[in-house]
Amino acid sequence: MGLIEDTTIYVRVTNRCNSKCGFCYRDSLLGKDLTIEKIKRIIDKVVEFGFKRIGFLGGEIFLRKDLREIMDYAHKRKLLIIVASNGSLVKDKEIKLLNKYVAWFGIPLDGSTKDKSLLMRNSFDQFNITLKLLKKFKRKKPKFKVRIFPAGAFHARSAVRKTLISFFILESPKAIFNALR
Numbered sequence: 049m050g051l052i053e054d055t056t057i058y059v060r061v062t063n064r065c066n067s068k069c070g071f072c073y074r075d076s077l078l079g080k081d082l083t084i085e086k087i088k089r090i091i092d093k094v095v096e097f098g099f100k101r102i103g104f105l106g107g108e109i110f111l112r113k114d115l116r117e118i119m120d121y122a123h124k125r126k127l128l129i130i131v132a133s134n135g136s137l138v139k140d141k142e143i144k145l146l147n148k149y150v151a152w153f154g155i156p157l158d159g160s161t162k163d164k165s166l167l168m169r170n171s172f173d174q175f176n177i178t179l180k181l182l183k184k185f186k187r188k189k190p191k192f193k194v195r196i197f198p199a200g201a202f203h204a205r206s207a208v209r210k211t212l213i214s215f216f217i218l219e220s221p222k223a224i225f226n227a228l229r
Contacts, residue, residue: 056130057094058103061087061118065107067134067174084114088121095125103130110137119149130154132197134174135181143184147191154195155181 062081082090094102102122109115109131122129131146132154138146146153155178162175178196185194 055099056101056103057099058105058130059087059090060106061104061109061115062107062112064111065134066111066136067108069174081112084117087118091122091125091127094127099127101128101130103132105132108137109133110142116145119145123149132156134177136177138181140188143188143190150192152195153190153192154197156198157196158198 059082064081091102104115104118104122106112110133112118119129128151129149130152131150135155156174157178158174162173182194182196
């Protein structure tokens, strides 16, 4: 494999989100969501340039009513699909959609406890959403792989980012393993 084949092109399919995390830059983004036609043109260009993987990000991707159509189009173009979500809207119907199209599903965890997570997420209880969804995945045994990432660490200023990354590396795996027992 080469650089092109190993690279994932990420497309922000929506700026809308159902959470109001303190670190997020989403509110500063201007404009409406990309149209389905524009997203299909982007997918076509990704394939034309030889890339094999595409990631769909938001905001919260499950707020898009046409997400199935987007994933179906990318799937028909033989792209490996990666998505990131806060997981709050993922129910059984969405898990079926993910199972059909997605290779990797990313969900954030910004601390080893609810209190540490709330430091980044304000009142949005991402910690419990993530743990509940991981438990559901454990029961449902999805076909896709799950990646847990410190979303706040990607958006925060550098001093906060270092603290978050240390929380994530040192503490989050313990919290995940303990919660899934």
